[in-house]
Structure formats: C-alpha cells, structure tokens
Amino acid sequence: MADxxxxxxxxxxxxxxxxxxxxxxTRAQIFESVTGYVDRAREGVDEPALERMFERDKQQLxxxxxxxxxxxxxxxxxxxxxARYRIPREDNGLPEDLEFTPAELAVLSLAADAxxxxxxxxEARAGLRKIRALGLDVDEPIIGFTPRLSAxxxxxxxxxxxxxxxxxxxxDYLRPGxxxxxxxxxxxxxxVQFEGRWHLHADDEGTGxxxxxxxxxxxxxxxxxxxxxxxxxxVGAADRALAGLRAxxxxxxxxxxxxxxxxxxxxxxxxxxxxxxxxxxVPYVDAPVLADEVAxxxxxxxxxxxxxxxxxxxxxxxxVRVLHARPADLDRAExxxxxxxxxxxxxxxxxxxxxxxTLVPWLLERGEVPVAEAAREFDVTPEQMxxxxxxxxxxxxxxxxxxxxxxxxxDWNLLEQQDAILLTQTVGIDRxxxxxxxxxxxxxxxxxxxxxMTGLLDDDGLEDLRRKLARGSSGAGxxxxxxxxxxxxxxxxxxxxxxxxxxxxxxxxxxxxxxTTRTVDPAGMxxxxxxxxxxGWCHLREATRTFHLERMSDVVVTDEIANHAADVRPExxxxxxxxxxxxLRFPTRMRAMLAQFLEHAEVAESGTETYARIPIADIGTxxxxxxxxxxxxxxxxxxxxRDAAREWAVLTESLYVSTVD
Numbered sequence: 132m133a134d135x136x137x138x139x140x141x142x143x144x145x146x147x148x149x150x151x152x153x154x155x156x157t158r159a160q161i162f163e164s165v166t167g168y169v170d171r172a173r174e175g176v177d178e179p180a181l182e183r184m185f186e187r188d189k190q191q192l193x194x195x196x197x198x199x200x201x202x203x204x205x206x207x208x209x210x211x212x213x214a215r216y217r218i219p220r221e222d223n224g225l226p227e228d229l230e231f232t233p234a235e236l237a238v239l240s241l242a243a244d245a246x247x248x249x250x251x252x253x254e255a256r257a258g259l260r261k262i263r264a265l266g267l268d269v270d271e272p273i274i275g276f277t278p279r280l281s282a283x284x285x286x287x288x289x290x291x292x293x294x295x296x297x298x299x300x301x302x303d304y305l306r307p308g309x310x311x312x313x314x315x316x317x318x319x320x321x322x323v324q325f326e327g328r329w330h331l332h333a334d335d336e337g338t339g340x341x342x343x344x345x346x347x348x349x350x351x352x353x354x355x356x357x358x359x360x361x362x363x364x365x366v367g368a369a370d371r372a373l374a375g376l377r378a379x380x381x382x383x384x385x386x387x388x389x390x391x392x393x394x395x396x397x398x399x400x401x402x403x404x405x406x407x408x409x410x411x412x413v414p415y416v417d418a419p420v421l422a423d424e425v426a427x428x429x430x431x432x433x434x435x436x437x438x439x440x441x442x443x444x445x446x447x448x449x450x451v452r453v454l455h456a457r458p459a460d461l462d463r464a465e466x467x468x469x470x471x472x473x474x475x476x477x478x479x480x481x482x483x484x485x486x487x488x489t490l491v492p493w494l495l496e497r498g499e500v501p502v503a504e505a506a507r508e509f510d511v512t513p514e515q516m517x518x519x520x521x522x523x524x525x526x527x528x529x530x531x532x533x534x535x536x537x538x539x540x541x542d543w544n545l546l547e548q549q550d551a552i553l554l555t556q557t558v559g560i561d562r563x564x565x566x567x568x569x570x571x572x573x574x575x576x577x578x579x580x581x582x583x584m585t586g587l588l589d590d591d592g593l594e595d596l597r598r599k600l601a602r603g604s605s606g607a608g609x610x611x612x613x614x615x616x617x618x619x620x621x622x623x624x625x626x627x628x629x630x631x632x633x634x635x636x637x638x639x640x641x642x643x644x645x646x647t648t649r650t651v652d653p654a655g656m657x658x659x660x661x662x663x664x665x666x667g668w669c670h671l672r673e674a675t676r677t678f679h680l681e682r683m684s685d686v687v688v689t690d691e692i693a694n695h696a697a698d699v700r701p702e703x704x705x706x707x708x709x710x711x712x713x714x715l716r717f718p719t720r721m722r723a724m725l726a727q728f729l730e731h732a733e734v735a736e737s738g739t740e741t742y743a744r745i746p747i748a749d750i751g752t753x754x755x756x757x758x759x760x761x762x763x764x765x766x767x768x769x770x771x772x773r774d775a776a777r778e779w780a781v782l783t784e785s786l787y788v789s790t791v792d
Contacts, residue, residue: 139480142191144529161185196223231265242577245581246280258571259574293319299316300317300354302349305348316336317331317342321368321371323372323615328347329346368611369611370610384412386435387399387432389411427758444787446761455773455776464768466737488564489563501552565603567606597610627688632693635686636689637678638683651676663680665677725764753776758779
C-alpha cells in the first residue's frame, strides 16, 4: 500500500484547486480530482467521512487566512450538496498597494519579538514573514529596547481562538473578593491588557450585558458551547473595553498614606491624582488587586479610605500572619512531583501549511536562496526545509488525482550540489497571503508596546500602521487584542536618552530603602510584566547594572555623550552564587501572577498546589510576595524568610489597628 498523503500536502492541493477555478468546484468534484481526497476514496472511505474531512480542511484554511467563497443555490441556500467552492485570488493575497517602509518594518520587527509566549510569538513572527516576503528587509534594526509582552494565563489562547472563530464559551469564574465560583457563558469579543493584567471583554449571556473579566480569576478550562456568532461583533470591542476600564479607575479613588521616599511612595505617586486629601489619592479598577499591592508594601503604605478596601488589606495581613505562624510542612514540599519540561509547540500540518503559503512567494521574490537561510527565516531546521521542498514538488493542479505537468518544481541540481533553492515552476500560489486575524492581532498588540517604549512612532504613525495591518487581515478580529501601555515624562525622557546615547543621572532607592545618586551610560530599556527597567553602565559600581524605573526619582538626561558600552541582557533576574534558595507554596491557579519569579525556579506539583524553589538575592522580596498573596502564597523555607513574612504582616497589621478610633 502506498504511503498515505500527508495532511499538509492535501491542504496545499486543495488550496491550488480552489485558487485555480473561477466557477468553483463542488464537493463531488473535489473528492474526485484533488489528491488527498481521491486516494482516501479509493481506499474505501465513505462520503460522510470525506465530508467531515473537507469541513475540517475548510476550517483550517480559513484560520490560515484563506477566504473561501461558497457559491450556493440561490433558490435553496441551505443545499450545500451542489454548492461550489473557490478562493478568489483578488481577496486571498495582501492588497497590491499595501506598502511598508523600512522604518515601519523595523518597528514591526520589534513588535514581533515582544511576545514571550511561544504561541503568540509564532503568530507575530508569521505575520512579519509575510511582510518580508514582499521583498522588504530591515535596513537598521532598532537596538536598545526590549519589550516583553506576556500572556501566561492558561485561558488566553482558547479565548483568543474563540474570538477568532466567533465561538461562545463557558468557564468558571472566581468572584472578586470572595471564594464563590460562578459558571459564566459568554460571547468573547476582546482581550486587553490593562495595568499589566489581561482582561476578557465579552457579552455575558447570563445577564445580557457586556462584562469584563480578569483572566487570572478564570479557574477552569475554557470550553466552547457550540453556539456561534459573527466575529465582526468584536470590531471596536478592545477600545471599548480599555475605555471602560479607564472610566472605572476614574470613578474609584483610594486615599493611601505612604512613607515618603519609600518604594510604595515612588510607585503610587506616579499614579496619584491631585487631591485635597491627606496622603496620595490613587485611582483603581479592582479593589482586591489594589489590596494585594498595598499589602505587599507592608508598613510603608496604609489605606485610609474607602473602608472596604482597608478591610481587604487587613484580611490579607491576618491571613499571612496565621499561615506563617504554624509549622511549615517541609515533607509535603519535598514529596511534590517535579514538573515535566514543557514541550515546544508541535510543528504540525497547520504550521507546515502556513510556512508553504509564505515560503513560495518569499522564494519567488528572492530567487536563489541557500537552504540554511530559508530555514532560519522560517524557524525550521535545514532538514525540515529540505523535507518540505520534497513535499512541495508533488503538489499541483487537480486532474483526477493525476498530474499533467502543472506542479511545483525546483532546480534539483542546485539543491543537491549547492544546497540552495530555486523555484522553477509554481501553480496557483504566487502572492503573499493575507494576515490571519491572530497574526495581525499579535503584531498590533506588540506594536502598541513598542511605541510606548521607543517613542519612535507618534499616535498618527501608530494608527497608520494599525490600519495597514487591519486592511491586510483576513478577518474582522485583528484588533481584538490590545495593550494599554501608558507613557509618562520620565519614561519618555529615558527612551530619548537611550536613542541619543545621553548620560542619565538619578536617585535610586534599593529594596532596603537606601538611596544613592547614580550616573549611568544608558544602553537599553526593558519592559517585562508591565515593569520598566533601564540597563546601562553605572559609574558608581563601574559595571553594567539594571535599574527598576519605579525606584528612580529626580531623573535628569544630560547633554553628555555616553562612552561606556554595557552588556545588555534580555534576562532580568540571573541567579548569583550568593543567592538564597527559597521554597514557596501557592495554588496552581496563581502561577501566572508569580511567573516573573519562576523563570529560574524548580517547580513541582501536588494536587492543586504548586511548590517552587526560587534562587533569590534578598529574602525581603519573599515577604512582599507573601503579603501580596494574602494567605495563598506561603514561604515554606528558609525559616528566616518565613519568620520575616510573618513579622512583616504583624507589624503592618498593628499600624492599622492602632489607627482605629
């Protein structure tokens, strides 16, 4: 028996067939002429099975950006047996007048690199390859800026997929400020990052009203219900969600007393608004989230009003005190099962198909290309690239399962003798395909972050690029992922210092509260988990250092040219020989919130709980993590850090109690 046709070969043959017809092909014609269907029919596969395979293939092609036109019976639109299918060439490729400048491509390259999660990074880079397949390359890459956009919540990917498909979903949701869980049935419309946290904006089918949900409170698997809606409903939803969150923050104000010069003062004063109240008046969206933050500052911050928010902070402090007053269960921590290494996302038939659809026009634009160069461009190994070329050359136009010469072909002598690729014949596919909605959404979200960091685009430039990406998208959901990345004067000035290589002076406060004056030759800025950092050569320490912007004050950009080159690292936290290894226990559902501390951790699981052994330079950080966790995060070891967490909570709780009338 001959080897079965691989899925990507069948999908390529189907694509070529649908691109090559003006009047469309019926299902029967497809099953009788397109390789991948013909061979299955000859094996005895019945028509219902072929129908199901065709439906799956259509869905897969649509998700890859193909616009499949269905030409039905005008008298009976529901009769799909005689419907004809085609992919209109004019709608399938990127608009011929869509152009990107080298400067725009440089910003988009930075945007594509912003995503730290494999899935969204793959989407963004696939979109960027389509632009490069137009013949564009980055003349001068943007250096000195490292945006990092993270979507670690497990619900993010299935929710984005549901938005893309227009699928209603169900999930269990933990109500704010309580342990009550409710099942929600919603039509997901947009995913937005606001104040560093991902939110879902959706139409709640239970209430009949739009709602915004915090992804970290989704405590179950996201499941589709089978009900569909028009994905075009998501148009404008992200902007509405962000506007709603900003309006909510404007209505809710907390009055907070802080220790001048402390980290709490530095962080909260940036968000404070003018007020006649004693202390800082800070807008907020989510009371439990702000309570977590204020609790983490310990005695350096105290809620004055509203009383409900004050009570939430006290509840957290008491829970931390009680939790850390009892003996640590070291045996359970030791017996937890080590986490299995995560597998790299599979290079499956869908991903191979996406590569083919961009590889062909990319090769046509460049002519002769070394295999190694093509492999690097498409993030595959040279052997995978050669294997894909072998498959490509058996793809062609339909003719009863056989071919008459209308097939893809390459210069085989060139491949075998010089390990280089040159297409000598193509069939149907010659233009760069449109962006998928997920590719465009990933690039647009990364673009918003890149603009905030670099200052290279003004609002008009950002909007122009967004319009270009949306215009080149195959669906209406290209703006269904959005990032709110506000920029203030200090960040803008530091970005300018990096671009112009100007020396910076500022006051820097350590975690222990010590203040020093620093002079730094800036080398780059890094944005990770919504926290901003400056990297550069510190004249005081005579070495490369990373500075948290929230601990910087009195920032001055001088006219002096920076002369020292700094070793800029994409990693923020690098374990040192003097680090203490601490063990934390927390509910597995909180993992996304603690992700920035887990990069170098040894992780183990026990039921619904996770244990993490974390190298850490200052145990003072652990008491802040425990306080922020509000009784859900336990410092198991070392004993000194556990005691510090309890004492931190006791001291802060006493300050609240002493102010009660």
